[in-house]
Amino acid sequence: MRLVPIEFVKPGDSLAKTIFDNDGRVLLREGVTLTENFLLRIKGLQIYSVYINDKYSDIIIEDVIKPELRQTAIKAIKDTFYSLEKYSLYSNDANFNKKKFAKEKQSYFESIGNIAKDIIDEIISKKNVMINLVAIKSMDNYTYQHSVNVAIISLVLGVQLQLNQADLYTLCMGALIHDIGKVLIPKEIILKPGPLTEEEFKIMKEHTTKGYDYLKDSLDISAPSRIVTLQHHEKVNGCGYPDNIKDKSINRFARIVAIADVYDALTSDRPYKKAMCPNNAIEYIFAHSDTQFDYKMVKAFSKAVVPFPPGTLVKLNTGDICVVTKVFPTYALRPEVKIIKSGGYYNSQEVGITISLVEKLDLVIENIEFTI
Structure with a gap:
């Protein structure tokens, strides 16, 4: 595929x-x-x-978690966010029942907590789990699908960093709700089919503090999980928001979620911007390590993600078109490929042969191909 x-x-x-x-x-x-x-x-x-x-890509790539669990998680996030939206609309109404809402809020977070445990169980049950699939998102459900995907990517990175199960739970909860404050941002800004103006971006940045303020009295969620909502846009060089803190002053779970958040955003289609190929997204994150992201975490991330999953069509620097047949976890950017179309150059390889790019250092993948 x-x-x-x-x-x-x-x-x-x-x-x-x-x-x-x-x-x-x-x-x-x-x-x-x-x-x-x-x-x-x-x-x-x-x-x-x-x-x-198709005839070139009949290899099956399994998602990190079962599709049914992914859909259950998306629905739970959607229901929780809708609950906050309802609260923001009616909390000042004389007939608004705050006790009833508090019970609903608790039940939603309990549901998310149970789903977090299920996701963790699936991920840690797999050996050498890696991020090898880009999740398909619709624009209407983007925020909820993005939240779940960020949690999955964060957990895979957390496993790579050898976090214990308790820390993985804290990380997963923080990642699942990291964007909850976006419910309190005007929809015309959230759904704008184009880049934001300076003023709109200023309002958008408020989702970190608004989300944290909403969660800070929620005892069902640990303080480190809640802080992820506040700090996932902070940068290690101090140029992030909302507080311009830097390095280890940023909660370590927030530093993990920051990488997962950007990677998923870069590899997602938007109405005004096509998705970036995974390899280019990885290069972007590497280029911004020690300025935007924690360098040690970026190194671990590079070992946890597969930029060219089996079945991907790629073009080599020779002009040859290949299908990726095998991935080497230690050398994710240099997979095994099978030549399916000659580039016509003097040094092009034979059609049908399989080549390990780990061994052929003069061959480089230039880009991903979609048609032949």
């Missing part, structure tokens, strides 16, 4: 990963043959990329 922008998907292609609608119901199951009508329905949900199988 391989991830393909929707504009490159053709009627007759085979869907490799089930697509869910905004309520978590199955829209199209994996294995279905895509038609013009199906493609229109996918585009209607503002989904800009899908996984397909």
Whole structure:
């Protein structure tokens, strides 16, 4: 399977990963043959990329957690965020029942806590778990899907950093609710189909303090988990927000979530910006280590993510088009590839042969290909 922008998907292609609608119901199951009508329905949900199988990419890539658990987690985050939205709209109403809301709030966070435990159990049950799949997101559900994905990426990094199970739980809870303050930001800013103005960005930055203020009296969530909502946009050089703190003054869980947050955002399609390829996102994060991100954590992250999953079509510096057949965890940027189309250059390889880029240091992947 391989991830393909929707504009490159053709009627007759085979869907490799089930697509869910905004309520978590199955829209199209994996294995279905895509038609013009199906493609229109996918585009209607503002989904800009899908996984397909073809003659070059029939390798199955498993998600880090089961699809059912992912959908349950998305729904729990969505329900929790909606609850806060309702509170922000009606809390000053004379008929608003604060005791009832407090009970609802507690039940939502208990649900998220149980889901966090389930996600952790799945991740730590797998040996050498790595981030090898980009989650498909619709624009309407982006914030909730992003929250779950950031939690998963954070946990994989946490395992790489050898955190104990209690710390993994704290990390997961903080990651799942890190963007809860966005509910209190005007929707026209959150959903704006383009870059924010300076004034809009100033308002957007308030989601960290608004989210923390909402959570600070929630005893169901530990203080280190709550602090993630406040500090996940701080930078190790002190140029982040809201408090311009730096280095170890930033909570270590917030430093982990900061990496996961940016990686997932960079590799996600937006109405005004195409997703960045995973390898370019990794390079961006490396380029900003010791300024934006914790350098030691970035090094660990680079060992936990697969930029070219098996099935990916890539172009070498020779012009040859290849399909990735195997990934080496220690050398994630230099996988094993099979040549499927000659570049026509003097030093091009033979079509059909398999090459390990770990051994052929003169060969470099230039970019990901979507068509041949």
